[in-house]
Amino acid sequence: MASKPSNRSLYLAAIVACLTAALFGYSVGFVGGVLVLPSFLHHFHLDALLPHDLAAAQARVVTVWLVGALFGVPLGVPISSGWGRRRCLTFSALLYVSGAALQLVDRGGHLSVFNIGRLLNGLGVGAGTLVSPMYISEISPPSDRGMLMSGYQTALQLSALVGFWGAYASHATFPSSSPLQWQLPVAIQLLPGVFLLLGTFLIPETPRFYAERGQFDDAEGSLAWLRALPRGDLELERELDEIREAAEAGELLQSEKPSFFSEARKRGVRKRLGVGIGLMIAQNMVGLNALNYLHSQTTDAPVIFMSAGFTSVSSSLFLTGLFGVVKLISAIAFMFVFVRIRGNRFWLKLGSGVCGISMLVLAYYVRLMPPPDQTHEAMLTFGGVVSVAMVYIFALFFGLSLGPISWNVCSEIFPLHINAKCCAITTCTQWLFQIVIASITPRLLASVGWATYLVYALCCALSLLWTHLAVPETCGVPLGRPMDALFDAPTDSAATIETADGGGDQDGDDVEDETTALLRSRARAERRRSSVVAYT
Known part of the structure; x- marks a missing residue:
């Protein structure tokens, strides 16, 4: 008899992954307020600059973070693909925490050190925006995927709001002569970063990543933890079968070791x-x-x-x-x-x-x-x-x-x-x-x-x-x-099946599209069954 799955572990894993959105949102929300705090301007000697030079310096603080986020995305690709989604979350948290700590280091009021910290911040956020939605998507059943993925945007907006009002409250609470006026909003960055870092040691790797690497026993263990079901449970095995078949389809597609460029075509x-x-x-x-x-x-x-x-x-x-x-x-x-x-x-x-x-x-x-x-x-x-x-x-x-x-x-x-x-x-x-x-x-x-x-x-x-x-x-x-079926034209699937029987057009787009279509034709009965029961 199949047990009833519980969502408590699933929600915990999704909350931890959504903390990357908190890194994103708070970084956006607090910086505008901090850049105009009198204590910040005085500490970094910006209050002596001409208006044009001041605006340029403030713009660099914002831009260096955006550039870091842009380059943090490709930086996270080999880690996410080779070491796993969970380890990429850890990598994102380490970069972000290191950047936040560096922004608090006092080096005689040199803004360059602060900007290096902002760059590391951005790199961590960029890697996080890559891997967090992937992680949540890969652990979620279809019925809950949209809701759990939307938690990312909720965490982003909540943390941005905290950042905005945090900088405002700091300005109202501390005198302009106190360095705490700007240091406290900057230091708060450490909280979501540390929570994310610690949280990644509590959650598993995604079952689909394990399956992609042929580690099906690990995939079953991860899925059992996420669904709060015992190994061997009927519902668990049915979902695991779908994950295994998707991984086998990807393995067939990679059997000739095609380049990503050829895949993207x-x-x-x-x-x-x-x-x-x-x-x-x-x-x-x-x-x-x-x-x-x-x-x-x-x-x-x-x-x-x-x-x-x-x-x-x-x-x-x-x-x-x-x-x-x-x-x-x-x-x-x-x-x-x-x-x-x-x-x-x-x-x-x-x-x-x-x-x-x-x-x-x-x-x-x-x-x-x-x-x-x-x-x-x-x-x-x-x-x-x-x-x-x-x-x-x-x-x-x-x-x-x-x-x-x-x-x-x-x-x-x-x-x-x-x-x-x-x-x-x-x-x-x-x-x-x-x-x-x-x-x-x-x-x-x-x-x-x-x-x-x-x-x-x-x-x-x-x-x-x-x-x-x-x-x-x-x-x-x-x-x-x-x-796959949603994005593949019927003619593509037909061509693939025809080719598998020894006929059909062998050029580029007709045969390359979906080996999964061939798997679909082999196991149509299982597909109908599994599609119905996969928590939909």
Whole structure:
């Protein structure tokens, strides 16, 4: 008789993996506030710089972290592929903790040492953004995968909110003469990093990684721990059979030792890479960073709220903090409620559409607002209230769509034997476009002003159209053969089977696509049975 699986171990492993998102979110949330603290400026001798030089120094602190995150992704690929997902999580935590500690080292107030620490921080975050979604995806049953993957976005938004208010509270609590004013927010980075480091010693490697290496006994032990089931349990064996067959399919595909480039040329893999890269581009291009930029482009208050008529520093900071709260609420709502109501395509299209409308309305009313140098004269108006509402509506629907779903889809769609390298490509795309958007948004705002929001509205429309045409529904689809079938055209599978019988076209795309299709034709009865019982 099959035992009833428990989720307690699964949730523990997912929580530990989601701590990489806490590294990401806190690093983003606290740095803007710390960079303008009087104690920080004095300690690093930035208060003596001219405004232009000060802005350049602050920009370097932010940029070096983004560059580190970008290069941390490929740095994590060989570790994730060769040593395992869990060890890559450990590697990410070690880099992050080392970077945080280095930022606290006093070397006569030299910002270069602080920036080296930020670089190590970024490398750890980049490696974490690669491996954490992969780990969660590989340990999750199909019925819980969307919810557990959405925990990544929830942890990111929660930690970003803690970072923002932590820097604000530090400024309000400590005098400007105290180094604790900037050191405490920096030191808090150590907490999620140390928790992640210790947590990786409590959780197992993923069963799919073990199976890929032929270590099926270890895979069974890992799966038994995650499902809280005894070895030999019927439900456990059924899921293990699916994992074994997916691993054998990958082994057959690798039997001729093809290069990754030749694998990436296959029709099914090309389609998956197109979906993953497109989602990561869309996540950055719809305009969230434009709103984030408006909240931080001055050192005294968020410009968009002050221009809307909320001219006091306290009110504008409160509204900025509320912006973070809305993003957190949307992430939690998607994780526990909306992910179970409709599929990914529905939320991607709805989110893109609502975000586009929000940008159009925002463009209209921002056009009527006073310029930034006249915000002290701004009066609270209907248009100002509507603008603020559009910011929150955008944040809400972004958090229900592109925010979490881009990470979710990219973590689950690629074949196991090339999963790490494909995820590296999509994750690098995400970081690269963060850098691009951070660079072009200030220039757009300076050159075309309110029309910047029309540009992002167009990007939202393109995201909606592209989702409708190119993104299949992956919600609830088991990993392995069912996911392969989702991305492979029927003609590809037919050609593969025909070739196995001795006929058919032998050129490139027809035979290379899915050896899994051949396995599917051999074991159709088992596939139907296992697809039904795999916790769906």
